[in-house]
Amino acid sequence: MEGHVFPNPVDTESYMVMLCYKNGSLAREDIRNHYAEKSWDVFNKYLQQTPPLNGGRLGFYYKDFEILPPLPVGFHRYILENFSGDSLDGIKEQEVQEFDPPSEVRAIVEGQLLSKRAHAERFGMPSPPKRIIATGGASANNSILSLIASIFGCDVYTVQQPDSASLGAALRAAHGWLCNKKGSFVPISSMYMNKMDKTSLNCKLAATAGDQKLVAKYATLMKKRIEIENRLVEKLGRL
Known part of the structure; x- marks a missing residue:
């Protein structure tokens, strides 16, 4: 396992796990440019017209x-x-050079999300989790949000302020100012308790939890992905 566990600086009974990925939005953009006419509209169309599990295609x-x-x-x-999602028994894998354009689009999005689910579960994330709050630029893409709900099996929410890093920095600054003004530590929750709907922290439901039978099939696909991933790490590692 590779990741980070941070104690919460403002709540001694909480902690945060952080998993870091380098190939996120720019990798999706690269696939968009090569296979979706450099258009997010075409990218989303391909994502919507391809079936869940992508016919057993893993990228x-x-x-x-x-x-x-x-x-x-x-x-x-x-x-x-012959992958249907029910079992890995008798499944044969074939390495190929390229998929058709719609399958490339679904493969990169499904692949990124399956990887995140697998590594998060290794760190103790329950399956399904209670909810997911999506932030960043991709949180404006409803097609990706729907796929998150299908793969993780939980409701997906977004916040009014998609740039969560700047929002978090502003909250920490405001909390520090408040503690200084009070002359002692005050819980950060006092800044938004009972008034969440009036702040940028307010979440709205963006996608409802996927069908649990499909979630289970994605779990089967995830196991195969991790099996292949482990082989790649053993063979290639980081040069």
Whole structure:
């Protein structure tokens, strides 16, 4: 396992796990440029018209050296023959050079999310989690949000302020100012308790939890992905 566990600086009974990935939005943008006419509209259309599980197509897209898993630049594509999602028994994998454009789009999004689910579960995330709060630029993409709900099996929320890093920095600054004004430590929750709906912290439901049978099938696909990922790490590692 590779990741970070941080104690909460303002709540002694809480902690945060952070998993770092380098190939995120820029890797998706690269696939968009090569296979979706450089258009997010086409990218989303392909994502919507391809079936869940992508016909057993698994893609590993590393435009830059990846952090988790620790792998060098490279692109690896596999087709799982006769994969239905119910079992891995009798499944044969075939490595290929390329998928058709719609399958490439679904492969990168499904692959990134399956990787996140697998590594988060290794760190103790329950399956399904209680909820997911999506932030950042991709949180404005409803097609990706729906796929998150399908793979993780929980409701997905977004916040009014998608740039969560700047929001967090502002909250910490405000909390420090408040503690200084009071002359003692005060819980950070006092800043927004009972008035969450009036702040940028307010969350809105963006996608409802996916069908649990499909979630279970994604779990089967996830196991195969991690199996292949482990082989790639053993073979290639980080050069």
